[in-house]
Amino acid sequence: LSFSSLFSLFIFLIISGRIPFPLKETFIETWMIFGLIFLFLSLFIVDRGYDYVRSLVSGKSDSTIFTLIFLFLSFIFSSFSFFKLSVYQDGYYFLFLIIISVSYILTLFGKSNKRENIRNKIFSSIVSSTLIISIIAYLAQLLITLGIYNCDMLRIYHPDNDIHCIPFLGTVIYRFSIGSNINEFSMYLLLSLIITNRPQVIYGLLPFKKIKFFQNNSLNLIKIFLLLAITLCLSRAAFLGVSIFYAVKSTQYILNSIYFSEIKINKKDLNLIFIISFIALFLILGFSDFAKNILGLLRSRFGFIMNFSLLLEGSSSESRLKALGALKDEISNFSILPLISLGKGTVLHNSFLQFMLEFGFLPAISGLLLLLKQVIKKTSYVLPLFVFLVSHHILYNPILWIYLASVSMLDKEERTPSFNTAISNT
Numbered sequence: 001l002s003f004s005s006l007f008s009l010f011i012f013l014i015i016s017g018r019i020p021f022p023l024k025e026t027f028i029e030t031w032m033i034f035g036l037i038f039l040f041l042s043l044f045i046v047d048r049g050y051d052y053v054r055s056l057v058s059g060k061s062d063s064t065i066f067t068l069i070f071l072f073l074s075f076i077f078s079s080f081s082f083f084k085l086s087v088y089q090d091g092y093y094f095l096f097l098i099i100i101s102v103s104y105i106l107t108l109f110g111k112s113n114k115r116e117n118i119r120n121k122i123f124s125s126i127v128s129s130t131l132i133i134s135i136i137a138y139l140a141q142l143l144i145t146l147g148i149y150n151c152d153m154l155r156i157y158h159p160d161n162d163i164h165c166i167p168f169l170g171t172v173i174y175r176f177s178i179g180s181n182i183n184e185f186s187m188y189l190l191l192s193l194i195i196t197n198r199p200q201v202i203y204g205l206l207p208f209k210k211i212k213f214f215q216n217n218s219l220n221l222i223k224i225f226l227l228l229a230i231t232l233c234l235s236r237a238a239f240l241g242v243s244i245f246y247a248v249k250s251t252q253y254i255l256n257s258i259y260f261s262e263i264k265i266n267k268k269d270l271n272l273i274f275i276i277s278f279i280a281l282f283l284i285l286g287f288s289d290f291a292k293n294i295l296g297l298l299r300s301r302f303g304f305i306m307n308f309s310l311l312l313e314g315s316s317s318e319s320r321l322k323a324l325g326a327l328k329d330e331i332s333n334f335s336i337l338p339l340i341s342l343g344k345g346t347v348l349h350n351s352f353l354q355f356m357l358e359f360g361f362l363p364a365i366s367g368l369l370l371l372l373k374q375v376i377k378k379t380s381y382v383l384p385l386f387v388f389l390v391s392h393h394i395l396y397n398p399i400l401w402i403y404l405a406s407v408s409m410l411d412k413e414e415r416t417p418s419f420n421t422a423i424s425n426t
Contacts (some may be wrong), residue, residue: 017179035098042101080340092343106405186235243385346393
């Protein structure tokens with residue numbers, strides 16, 4: 001198997017979560033075992049990293065060295081946490097070793113002439129895997145709506161008891177998260193939506209790419225599919241992430257029109273928006289009870305937009321505030337060394353605070369600087385992720401690291417080409 005094939009399978013196993021092997025009595029997922037392959041592979045290419053460092057002596061330096069320094073510091077301080085702190089959580093150190101190994105391999109690929117191929121392969125794997133699992137989630141929702149299934153039957157895929165079903169119009173909405181945590185799966189959906197703005201990647205996914213209908217309509221169909229799945233997730237973070245993404249893209253279009261005297265609006269996209277808006281308006285006006293239920297559901301999840309204090313209400317918000325109170329001394333007295341064991345900071349639901357407390361100041365500040373650099377250079381790819389980083393514990397999810405490593409392989413924030421242009425250039 002090639003590296004790209006290994007990454008594709010690894011990505012699918014992560015996104016599918018417990019679907020392949022829904023083991024009730026263990027929290028170990030398939031990808032955790034499969035990921036050990038990268039740990040061993042990284043040992044065989046340590047010499048490439050050494051050769052790169054040696055090339056710096058001769059004056060051939062670039063920004064890759066900062067990524068390698070960050071990975072090295074993270075490895076050192078995570079090892080310190082593992083061996084020195086008395087309380088240890090669940091095997092997070094070995095999960096992080098897998099993440100470090102994957103990130104190291106991708107960093108070296110970023111220096112090779114295969115960077116574009118591996119990047120596009122990873123992007124397409126994230127989207128295709130998310131689409132496949134979303135189809136299963138859609139099927140589960142259909143069976144629940146028809147009364148064939150109920151939410152309790154899906155608990156086998158939610159050992160943390162984090163299954164979410166909301167009563168709605170005599171049935172329930174299963175918040176899309178089959179096989180995964182709801183926050184993780186909504187992140188996969190957001191990343192896939194962002195990636196779909198690279199039409200050449202999506203074109204490679206098409207099973208019938210020579211058929212003209214799919215050439216002309218597949219991109220919009222995939223976007224609708226993902227946006228509906230995000231809606232069914234009822235995820236605040238995903239909603240804000242989508243809003244930030246489209247705000248950034250709109251700003252970029254406006255700036256392109258000012259500085260480059262060009263702005264291209266796809267008429268098919270406008271027609272699609274008009275059709276969706278017309279159908280939504282018809283449903284709202286034609287079925288008043290339906291409209292009331294829809295508005296009530298949206299108000300319960302997204303009322304914080306009009307009243308920000310609502311974010312602090314609810315059991316999940318209360319548990320996060322309680323966790324902040326329990327760790328307030330560590331947060332106010334953070335130091336160069338880790339203060340809490342790996343994984344213990346997941347209760348904070350804030351990846352920045354968690355990384356700072358579990359890894360110490362040096363890895364935290366170096367990682368933040370690298371992330372800010374990515375935000376500046378590839379804004380639409382990275383900025384929407386900040387919502388998840390500040391509100392959820394996704395630090396030990398390899399998809400986050402794989403995605404950011406792949407985004408770093410992009411030379412700059414690219415102006416979005418039209419889909420037909422992408423097809424003609426493929």
